[in-house]
Amino acid sequence: MTVPLMILAGLALVGGFLGFPPEHGWFHGFLHEVATPVGELAHEASLGKVVSLMVLAISIALGGWGVAHYLYAIRPQTADEWSQKAPGLYATILNKYYVDEGYDRWVVEPCKRLGILWDWIDQHIIDEMVLTVGRMTDTGSSGITWVEKHVIYGGLNIIGYGNHLAARSWRKLQSGMVHHYVAVIVIGFVALVHVILLWFVGTSAFGVALR
Amino acid sequence: MLEELSFGIPLLSLLTFLPLIGAILLWPLRDEDLLKKSSLGISSLQLGLTVLLFLRFVPDSAAMQFSEHLEWIPFLGISYHLAVDGISVLFVGLTAFLTFLLVLYSWDTVKERVKEFHMALLALETTIIGIFVSIDLLLFFVFWELMLIPSYFLIKLWGVGKESGFAALKYVLYTLLGSVFMLVGFALLSLNYYDVKQTYSFDLLQLLSVPVPLGQQLVIFWMIFLGLAFKTPMFPFHTWLPDALVEGTIPMSVVLGGIKLGTYGFLRFSFPLLPEASTDTTVVSIIMALGLIAIIWGAIIAIVQPDFRRLLVFASISHLGFVVIGLFALNFQGLQGSLIQMINLGFTTSGLFFLAGFLYDRLGHTDVRHCGGLARRMPLLATFFVIIGMAFIGLPGTNGFIGEFLILLGTFQAYWLYGAIAVTGVIFAAAYFLWYAERSMFGPLREGLPARLADLNPREWAIVCALSVMIFWIGIYPSPFLRMMNGSVQAVVERLEKGSIASLPSEPPLLSRASE
Numbered sequence: 001m002t003v004p005l006m007i008l009a010g011l012a013l014v015g016g017f018l019g020f021p022p023e024h025g026w027f028h029g030f031l032h033e034v035a036t037p038v039g040e041l042a043h044e045a046s047l048g049k050v051v052s053l054m055v056l057a058i059s060i061a062l063g064g065w066g067v068a069h070y071l072y073a074i075r076p077q078t079a080d081e082w083s084q085k086a087p088g089l090y091a092t093i094l095n096k097y098y099v100d101e102g103y104d105r106w107v108v109e110p111c112k113r114l115g116i117l118w119d120w121i122d123q124h125i126i127d128e129m130v131l132t133v134g135r136m137t138d139t140g141s142s143g144i145t146w147v148e149k150h151v152i153y154g155g156l157n158i159i160g161y162g163n164h165l166a167a168r169s170w171r172k173l174q175s176g177m178v179h180h181y182v183a184v185i186v187i188g189f190v191a192l193v194h195v196i197l198l199w200f201v202g203t204s205a206f207g208v209a210l211r
Numbered sequence: 212m213l214e215e216l217s218f219g220i221p222l223l224s225l226l227t228f229l230p231l232i233g234a235i236l237l238w239p240l241r242d243e244d245l246l247k248k249s250s251l252g253i254s255s256l257q258l259g260l261t262v263l264l265f266l267r268f269v270p271d272s273a274a275m276q277f278s279e280h281l282e283w284i285p286f287l288g289i290s291y292h293l294a295v296d297g298i299s300v301l302f303v304g305l306t307a308f309l310t311f312l313l314v315l316y317s318w319d320t321v322k323e324r325v326k327e328f329h330m331a332l333l334a335l336e337t338t339i340i341g342i343f344v345s346i347d348l349l350l351f352f353v354f355w356e357l358m359l360i361p362s363y364f365l366i367k368l369w370g371v372g373k374e375s376g377f378a379a380l381k382y383v384l385y386t387l388l389g390s391v392f393m394l395v396g397f398a399l400l401s402l403n404y405y406d407v408k409q410t411y412s413f414d415l416l417q418l419l420s421v422p423v424p425l426g427q428q429l430v431i432f433w434m435i436f437l438g439l440a441f442k443t444p445m446f447p448f449h450t451w452l453p454d455a456l457v458e459g460t461i462p463m464s465v466v467l468g469g470i471k472l473g474t475y476g477f478l479r480f481s482f483p484l485l486p487e488a489s490t491d492t493t494v495v496s497i498i499m500a501l502g503l504i505a506i507i508w509g510a511i512i513a514i515v516q517p518d519f520r521r522l523l524v525f526a527s528i529s530h531l532g533f534v535v536i537g538l539f540a541l542n543f544q545g546l547q548g549s550l551i552q553m554i555n556l557g558f559t560t561s562g563l564f565f566l567a568g569f570l571y572d573r574l575g576h577t578d579v580r581h582c583g584g585l586a587r588r589m590p591l592l593a594t595f596f597v598i599i600g601m602a603f604i605g606l607p608g609t610n611g612f613i614g615e616f617l618i619l620l621g622t623f624q625a626y627w628l629y630g631a632i633a634v635t636g637v638i639f640a641a642a643y644f645l646w647y648a649e650r651s652m653f654g655p656l657r658e659g660l661p662a663r664l665a666d667l668n669p670r671e672w673a674i675v676c677a678l679s680v681m682i683f684w685i686g687i688y689p690s691p692f693l694r695m696m697n698g699s700v701q702a703v704v705e706r707l708e709k710g711s712i713a714s715l716p717s718e719p720p721l722l723s724r725a726s727e
Contacts, residue, residue: 111642115515118508127450130385 021050214274215294215416218267223277223293223344226260226303227337229253230310234333243325247318250329254311257336261307268300270694273702275346275416276300283350288401288412292347297699298478298550301692302343302470305557308681309469310336312674313462316565319670320461320572321369328369332462335361339470348397348413348480355442355472356390359383365463371571372458378451379459385451386442393438396431400484403427418484422711428488435481436498443473443531446505453524461568464520468527469561471553474534478550478703482538486707490541498539503632505532510639514646519567519577522647526603527560529636536633537618541707545621546700551692552614555602555685559611562599562678566592569671573664579650583657588664593652595667595675600648602682604640610685 019027071079083090092098173184197203233253240246268276275294283291295303313332321328338361341354359382367379397413400423404412407421423431441448456464482489489495509529516522530552537549569592570577570585586593602609605616615637623630667675685692 111511111639112515115511115513119512119515122450122508122512126447130381130450134381134384 020054021047214272215278216269216274216276217279218277221279222260222264222267223279223295226257226264226307227293227340227344229257229260229337230333230340231337234330234337237326237330237333240326246326246329247314250333251311251314253333254307254314254336257307258311261304264295264300265304265695268295268695270297270691271698273297273698283347286411287349288404288410288414288417289349290347290414291350292414292416293344293350294346295344297696298703299343299475300695301550301554302475302557303340305554306336306339306343306470308677309465309557309561312561312565312677313465315670315674316465316568317462320568324368327364331361331364335365335466339466339472342472343475346415348400348415348418350413351480352390352394352397355393355438356387358472359386362463362467366455366459369460369462370458371460374454375458375460377458378454382451382455385448389438389441389448391438392434396434396438399427399431399434415480415484419706419711423485423487425487425491428485428711429491429494432481432485432488432491432494435476435485439473439476439481440501441473442476443471443535444528445473445531445535446501446508446528449505449509449528452528453521456524456564457518457520461564461571464523464564464567465561468523468564469557471531471534471556474531474538474549474553477538478546482703483706484711486710489539490707490710495539495541499536499626499629502532502535502539503629505529505535506633506636507532507639510636510643513643514639516643517579519570519579519647519651520564522643523560523563523567526640526643527556529640530556530560530603533615533618533633533636536622536629540618540621540625540629541704542621542625543700543704544617545625546703547693547696548614548617548619548621550696550700551610551685551689552618554692555610555614555682558678558681558685559599559603559609562595562675562682563603565671565674565678566596566599569667574661579647581657582651582660584653584655585660585664586652587656588660589666591667591672595679596652597648598679599675599682600644602686604644605637608683608686610682610689613685613689 017025019025095101230253233250236253237246237249240249264277273296275296278294279292281291283289310332314329317328317332335358338354338358342351342358345351345354363379363383366382367376370376370378372378400418401411401413403423404410404418404421412418441451444452452467455467459467477489506529509525509527509532513522513525513529516525534549534552534556537545537552539545567577570582573589574582576582598609602611605611605614619630619633619637622633
């Protein structure tokens with residue numbers, strides 16, 4: 001584990017200077033491309049301020065290192081003594097103030113449960129609405145197909161079948177015998193004369209004869 | 212009216228129809244190897260032409276460039292009018308780039324109906340490039356609808372799921388429904404033009420020259436919105452996406468996930484043509500709300516998806532939410548960020564879909580419940596998985612950072628609260644991607660995996676390398692790309708600020724014309 005840590009430490013040394021100085025350093029130049037339009041406002045920090053902030057940060061880090069060195073290298077028994085004196089405090093610090101546990105319980109798990117719930121809503125409510133519209137179209141078109149088949153085509157078929165039936169019974173009129181046809185012509189002629197007389201004279205020969 | 216620049220040769224017509232001509236030329240070929248090589252040749256030529264397009268494109272300009280104009284149906288004012296500007300030029304390049312990679316990807320992953328596949332893919336490229344280069348509304352609409360035909364077959368015939376037929380039909384019907392409203396919106400714009408000029412026109416540049424009353428603008432805006440929102444897809448119109456992308460084939464997922472047609476439409480048509488409606492408080496609030504819901508909704512659902520492709524679908528919905536809020540921040544950074552982010556997602560979302568395809572080819576699934584420790588067998592695949600994934604979630608130094616940073620910058624400037632809500636999406640993005648990567652790639656090798664798991668082959672390696680180059684190029688040195696789009700984005704911002712009525716120096720305003 002030492003070698004990766006050494007590499008990281010080396011990179012940290014370099015990385016820190018990427019942002020120095022804050023106003024005209026490399027990172028500033030990198031962001032310049034995308035942030036220029038709004039970053040025109042000048043907010044120069046004085047060199048003293050920058051250096052004092054750096055000194056403060058480095059002293060805090062060195063202080064931490066010093067305390068750790070004292071506790072683990074110079075007087076290793078100190079830590080054990082403290083853990084016996086204040087076991088509750090020790091356990092809390094040992095478990096990093098239970099931040100991970102709390103985070104897991106209050107953020108990560110609720111997010112997962114919310115994800116499962118929303119996924120269900122997405123599939124069973126939002127998409128269901130879409131599918132319902134699809135099914136309505138489907139049902140509608142099935143209904144229209146039924147009407148088409150049984151009402152419109154059915155109606156046409158009834159007319160057709162009626163014609164068919166009428167034709168079957170009426171075809172007997174066409175017997176092929178000349179005297180039948182002559183009889184029909186004579187009857188037709190008499191009826192026609194009758195109608196014409198009724199129309200123009202107001203009465204017909206049959207009527208006169210009967211009278 | 213925007214300035215138009217023409218070019219010696221009809222480059223845009225060539226770019227639009229070269230793939231289609233190529234597809235027809237593939238028809239008589241019988242030898243599969245020759246067929247694939249021809250397809251690769253056509254897509255390489257296409258890529259070469261887009262390089263020429265980029266080299267001759269004038270950056271920092273709002274002009275419509277490489278303009279071509281022919282009458283088509285004069286009495287309705289419909290013309291064959293092609294041009295690109297800063298908004299569309301990068302999409303043309305992206306489409307050619309992705310199609311080229313898709314031909315490579317399908318080299319030995321598509322085993323059935325190889326000829327038909329390549330023909331459909333090239334035809335799809337024609338329709339998509341047509342969408343980006345058309346500045347006549349009806350011509351745009353024709354390509355917009357034509358796109359559905361090759362898409363339908365690509366999802367249905369080569370889809371990996373059992374329900375691919377259903378998914379294809381759902382996609383086509385769903386987006387067709389939205390398009391109908393959009394067509395009505397376009398027709399209303401033309402009718403409004405007729406009221407002023409006594410002649411019809413569907414030409415974007417001519418429509419820009421007449422003002423549209425606010426009431427009509429709102430109606431037209433929502434009509435066009437439906438067409439675009441269904442295609443984008445925006446929450447709550449997104450439910451075709453999981454079906455199409457999970458049941459469909461990987462190349463179609465790459466196209467649908469990577470090429471953001473819907474959000475492009477806002478920037479191309481809605482904003483310039485309907486500036487008053489686009490800046491209307493109610494409109495902005497509703498769409499911002501939909502965008503923010505999409506960010507959180509998509510991200511939270513993505514966290515719990517065991518299937519990587521389904522995870523990517525919801526992650527896409529979340530990322531599209533970012534694009535939408537950037538657009539409706541209605542300021543320079545927001546629009547610029549959204550535009551570059553649409554291009555970025557073309558590299559990152561598509562890249563992850565390619566990787567999902569690589570995994571699917573090897574495992575027969577992309578389900579994290581049945582895989583783990585894959586990095587032990589496929590270190591290269593795992594490396595690129597993490598690189599492209601990091602770009603997807605917006606790590607500084609990658610292209611995703613540039614886009615998300617600009618979008619958030621723009622949104623914070625416009626409405627800090629919306630920006631604050633949107634930022635959580637970045638955190639959730641890290642959660643869903645890293646959690647999936649950790650379980651699938653790292654840790655001990657899961658039992659029950661195929662005995663032979665080959666790492667990336669040279670073809671796959673070329674695909675992810677090409678994508679990674681673009682990711683780092685835009686991530687580290689975005690200015691060539693931003694410069695290409697800046698002029699047009701600035702023009703849209705000015706149009707939004709001035710509105711359709713005030714921005715007409717040569718035309719008297721509506722009221723004074725009426726009193727003459």
